[in-house]
Amino acid sequence: MFGCNPLDYDLKVELSRCFNGIGTVYLAQYLPNGQHIAVKKYRMDKASKEESILARDELLIMRQFSHPNIHTFHTSFVYGNELFQIAPLMCFGSCKDTIANCFRAGFPEIFVALIMRDVLSGLEYLHRRGYVHRSIRASHILLNQTKAVLAGFRECTSIVGHGERIASLHHLAPCSARSLNWLAPEVLEQNIIGYTEKSDIYSIGITCCELANGVEPFADAQPTFMFTEKVRGNVPTLLDRSTCPASEEMIEIVASTDSDSIRQAQQIYCQRVFSDEFHQFTEICMEKKPSSRWSALQLLSHSFFKQCRHTSILDQLQRFGLETKDYSQIRDESLVLCSDLSEMNVHSNDWSWDF
Amino acid sequence: MEIQIHQHFSTDDSNNNNNINNNNKKSNLEQTLVAATTHSVTANNSILMPPLDTKLLANKQGLHANNEANNINMDVDTADGEVSVLLANKNFHYDALSNPDQSFEADVNVDGNGGAKFVAGDEAKQLLSEQTHAQVTWLDSEQIDALDLTTLDIGNMFFNRVDSAEIIYQKKKKEIKMVGKYVMGDVLGEGSYGKVKEVLDSENLCRRAVKILTKRKLRRIPNGEQNVQREIQLLKHLQHKNVVALLDVLYNEEKQKMYMIMEYCVGGLQELVDSAPEKKLPLFQAHRYFCQLISGLEYLHGCRIIHKDIKPGNLLLSLDQILKISDFGVAEQLDLFAADDTCTTGQGSPAFQPPEIANGHESFSGTKVDIWSCGVTLYNICTGQYPFEGDNIYRLFENIGRGQWQAPDWLYKLDAQLAGLILGMLQAEPAKRYSIQQIRCDPWFISAPEEKGPPIPIPPLKHDVYRRSTVLPYLDAYHYETERDLEEVYFTEHDLNRELARQAAAAAAEIKAQQQQKQLAAANATGPSTSADASTSNSISKEKKSSSLKRRAKKLTSCISVKKLSNCRPS
The missing domain is CATH 3.30.200.20 (Phosphorylase Kinase; domain 1)
Structure with a gap:
């Protein structure tokens, strides 16, 4: 084709x-x-x-x-x-792009539920096939008008080796430095116990926080601090009226020193209320003990997804006024110039002066 | 590990019964040993510690002797995370440096109890009484290393009886230490070149191991610096699953140290074999490692590298049980234009050397040396024995060089195919010895032995079965300092012993209770499964507890054993 x-x-x-x-x-x-x-x-x-x-x-x-x-x-x-x-x-790009473009303080709960339902059914498929994704995060979830898809398989690995299922993985994925904030404590610990596909579920929890808060947890923290926090079992929370912290702590969370944007974000956080199901859902995902985390299949039956019954991503997009442009009208003229220039660079080496 | 030695002598008007502390102490890493000596009569004041910032002992006694003239010889041995401190008073001759014409001599004699008697003349007492401040010597690990250099007169070393209340420990503060971007953790092992510590890459949070090499120690080893340079050169270019990866090399000119950042490994095959019952591995497990060894070796030989020191101690295991060939200190890379694999030098471990080296041949085939060593290694991990033994290196080489080795009958009974493979690899004639290709075609190599029972697990490090990151406590201390008790904590050997006795008793009681519970559980085995589950989970938690108790209890015995006497090294 x-x-x-x-x-x-x-x-x-x-x-x-x-x-x-x-x-x-x-x-x-x-x-x-x-x-x-x-x-x-x-x-x-x-x-x-x-x-x-x-x-x-x-x-x-x-x-x-x-x-x-x-x-x-x-x-x-x-x-x-x-x-x-x-x-x-995927016309809306990644969820991270969409947050940056349209939802600075995070997606509304219904949106997170719709996205997560799609992501979890994709993840359930991956786990069933014996793969661990290892880098689930908002920038690896792509959106179009009808669905969310899981992407970013560079760190994905199989838990089947030599024809048999490997009990657990032990090493961090290569180039995982940028997804550290999403990784489960047992992945970061790198000890003999190792980790399984349940580590993806923890990343789902962190991603939920990222989608709902508009900013990734531990965004501004040192990696070593994030590590000790996770090992101690401290988990990030969804920010709403019940959990919104004082403005001093907001600086850390929003990862910005601009006081206006902090106040703005805080105002939004304090006004909204996430359902108990949503809070419970993220807590289950971020259980410290991998065995007490639910599997992707179990999570799909969580009551958090009840709200998805009579709606779809398309409905919600329309409700929030997100529309796509006519693609044929889009054209970045500078792009052609850029590519021409880059091609010229490539060929410049071939030139030889003929006297 | 920081060690602060604080030695302080006091003399009295009466018979000078000076107890010189002569600690032979292994303490756990969490603790800093503060050794203090005091007059036995005034034992209780030794607990009074000086304010740390001044590093001087607050003098509560009128009479004190300067201990500058004493030689403190100590050796810090952190091979398994423990420290042994050896304090010896060289000869108790107080040279009154400040007052040359009034030099005094002190006679030392060892009394029946092993305690030292210290008799000083009257002048000496006067002299001593003039000195109002006892000098306290605080040493950090590097100074201790430096002290290690001063040769010790063994004849003057003696052990002393010290009241357990006089030995003072200080709780070791876990202070974060960074080398480059790496956060230092605890010691994993120690070799002649220096220590190997665990580190954590603070940027990508990968666990790593660092080999710390000090120039001073390298100079002591023949060809030390040369070997390290070669190892770095070789490892830089190697990239294979079964060859340990060198990730970074850092230098500290000031401290004369070199840091080689390597992959993190949980330990060597040697430790695994040692931890196994009968010191041997089940055949299927040995087969698994041997296959990896051969594929690593094939890669090395493909890179024209002769390892020359293949032995279980140099084969490391990663967290996921991948074998890594390490220690390229004596390895040799053949010249790119060399006609064949002829080598002229062999510096490997004697027990693993082939007949051609044992017999002192001038040149020999390099790859076949490695094959022989692999054969000995396979024999060793499968049977727990060595094919050749000898009381000393001469006898050993005599045995190796004597002629063709014959596989014993019991080895054929164990596994005839295995015996055949080992025999092929232990051919005295290098030309007849198997090549890697022949090993790959061997029936035992091709078909994995049946899995009978569980594999031998990786032995715990300091009772941590899971090999958790040892960097974490340091990070905890760094990030949550305000939550921690910042006060200095001191406790004496006496307190420690009492605590240990109490804990040992508690542990014994728990074990008893556990056994009873097990019996109960066995009796209830037919009962509902939930109760059985509960009891097992209970016993697991108890096992954990008792292991931590064991760790503490171990200290008791380690106090009287000396791990290593560095001063016995040939100078």
Whole structure:
């Protein structure tokens, strides 16, 4: 359906960057059929050997999955120095982007419930297949009008090795430095007990806080402090009227020193009320003992998701006035110039003066 | 580990019965040993400690002798997280440095109780009485290391009876120490080159191990610095699942130290074998490690590296039981244009050396040396014995070099295929010895032995079965300092012993209760499962408790044993 000729893809606008600046995501149109898709380009010349292995493994792992709530890709190919990954367009980008664009103080509860239901059903599929995601966070949950999907499989690993299920994993994922705040205490501890797929459930809890609060827990903390806090069993909370702290502590939570934005955020937090189910749901996810955490399947039957019954992501998007533009109208003219320039750079080495 | 030695002598008008503290002490890492000596008559005042900032003893007694002239020789041994401090008074000759014409001599004789008698002349007493402040020597670990250098006259070393109330411990404060971006933890092990400590990368929170090398100690080892340089050069370029990874090298010019940041490993195969009953591993477990050893070795040989020191002690295990070949101190990288794998030097461990080295051949095939060592290693982990033994290195080499080794009959009974493989690897003739490719085709290598029973678990470190991060207490102290009791805590050996006795009694009672409970549980086995569950969970929690008690109780015995006498080293 999608070919391997990069000239067939008309890159329209840069959506985001990822993977330490190696990857760039574009909104593009596939010229042969006019469909809008997302093109992820990896500059492989910038990647180290380990990073290129990770990029390759991510594609290999993603290819094994087939689930409506797991991000997929149509095709991938290498052109020049670049690795192209052609994926369905997730028009709202990641949840982190959406928070930054539209919900500075976090998503409303109903939205979190809808997203989490999708993510959990994707996660349940992953766990059933014997995979641990290891980096669930808002920036790895992509949104479009109808659903949320789980993406970001660079740190995903199988708990099946040599044909048998491995009892537990022990090591941090390579390049996990940026997802440390979401990791479960038993993952960070790196001891003989190790961790299982239950560590993903803890990350779900942290992600719930991130989605609802608009900011990740431990955003401003030193990694070592975050580590000791988690080992001590201290967990972040959803911020609403019952839990909203004093303004001094807000500085830490909001990770900003701007007093206006702190006051604003505090005002919002103090006015809203999250349901008991939501509070309970995150607490269950962030149980210190992995065995007392619920599995993804059990969590899907939690009463927190009752509110999702008669609504959908689309309904809620309309309610909050989030709409998508007509893609064909979007075009970033500077992008063409940029790509021309970068191509020129590539070729400049080939020039040789002929006297 | 910081050790503060505080020695203070006091003399009295009457018979000088000076008890010199001669501690032979292993204390746990949590504690700093403050050793204090006082006159036995005034024993109780030794508990009075000086304000730490002045580092001087508040003098409560009128008569005090300067102890500057005493040689304090001590050795700190932290091989397993314990510290032994050896204090010896060299010869009790007080050289009154401040007053040369009034030099006095003190005679030392050891009385029947092993206590030292100290007789000083009248002049000496006068001299001593003039000195109003006893000098207290505070030493940190580096100074202690430095003291270690001063040679000790063993003839003058003696052990002394010291009242248990006079030995004062100070609770060790866990103070965070950073090297680069790494937070230091506790000691994992110690070699001739220095200590290996656990560290935590403060940026990505990965557990790591650091090999701390001091220039001073390296100089003492033949080819020490050269070997380390070579090891770093080699390890930098190696990347394999079964070869230990060197991640970073840091230098501290000021302290003359080098830090090699390595992968974190829970321990060596040697420790695992030692912890096993009969000192051997079940065959399936040995097979698992051996396969990894061969794949690591294949990689090394592919990189033209001859390890030359393959033995269980140099094979480490990671948290997920992956074997890592380590210690490339005597390894050799063949020249890129070398015609074959001929080596000329062998510096490995004697018991693992092949006949060609035992017989002193000038050159030999390098890869076959490693194969032989692998064979001895496999024999050792499977049977708990060595194929060649000897009272000393000459006998050992004589036995190794004597001729073709024959696999004993009992080995064939244990597993005939295994015996065949070991025999293939222990061929006296290097040309006949198996190559890695032949090992890979061996029937025992191909088919894993049946799993009978559980594998031998990784032995606990300081009674921590789970090998939790030892950096955590330091981080706790750093991040929650205000919550902690900042006061100095002192307690004496006497208190400690009493506490230990109390705890031992409590532990015994608990074990008894536990056994009773087990019997009860066994009796109730037919009963509802919930009650059985409850009792097992109960007993688990009790086991945990008793293990922590054991740890404390261990100190009692360690107090009288000396781990290592560094001063016995050849100078």
